[in-house]
Amino acid sequence: MFDTMLEELNTGILFRGGELIELPNDIQTCNSNKGDGFIRNWLWNVPGFRRWRVTKLTAGEKLEVLNTVAYPNYDNDQPILGVDLLWFGVTRKLVAVLDFQPLVQDQEYFSRHYKGLISLNSKFPELRKNENMHSFDPEQYFSPWLLFCRGGLEEANNSLPKAFSSFLxxxxxxxxxxxxxxxxxxxxxxxxxxxxxxIYSSERDPAHGLFTSYFGKAWTDKFVHTFLFPDSNNDDSSFERE
Structure with missing residues (x-):
């Protein structure tokens, strides 16, 4: 379902000078304990970004997940790119979240960084947020213009690929x-x-339960804190903006 979008993402990163960073074998790929799925991960060194990661989970016809998060360099206050795409094959249901995840929630920051995403939000009304984000506080690290959809095959085959390309x-x-x-x-x-x-994402991300069900708690805990959100190990949870 998401192979074309994965190829588009990785090709775009390569085109812009991205270089793969070698990962430990058990993080780069891992087979499900159930024997019905596997995960593959990529970590990219991309000019202008301190970290860009990509994850693809495939569990036969039952489930497919594509996730990517990009962290700009520290001298750039640009939002974090965040994409979560899930396809549940048995029920033919799509969940898609694409956002420029803001570092701060204020109008000046939005004015600097969100003209493009605001335009996309208008262009793809079927992907406008129309319900609450479960597990997450929408006032933290989500923008008012995120592209969000709970749909089916129609959105998966038509709206989402176009929106994904425009979003990137x-x-x-x-x-x-x-x-x-x-x-x-x-x-x-x-x-x-x-x-x-x-820190916030490692505590709230509902994918922890999903990964645990396929790969076990020990591997998932390591995966979350060393690959998905490695800075969650830092004791900065009490930070307040100066």
Missing amino acids: TCYWDLSKEMVDKSSRLSSQEVRKLQTHYD
């Missing part, structure tokens, strides 16, 4: 613009906010 292009364009702009947040603030993002 929009984010690449924003990164290009930031080369000539100075960040409003200091490098120290960006670092602390990105760290808090990892």
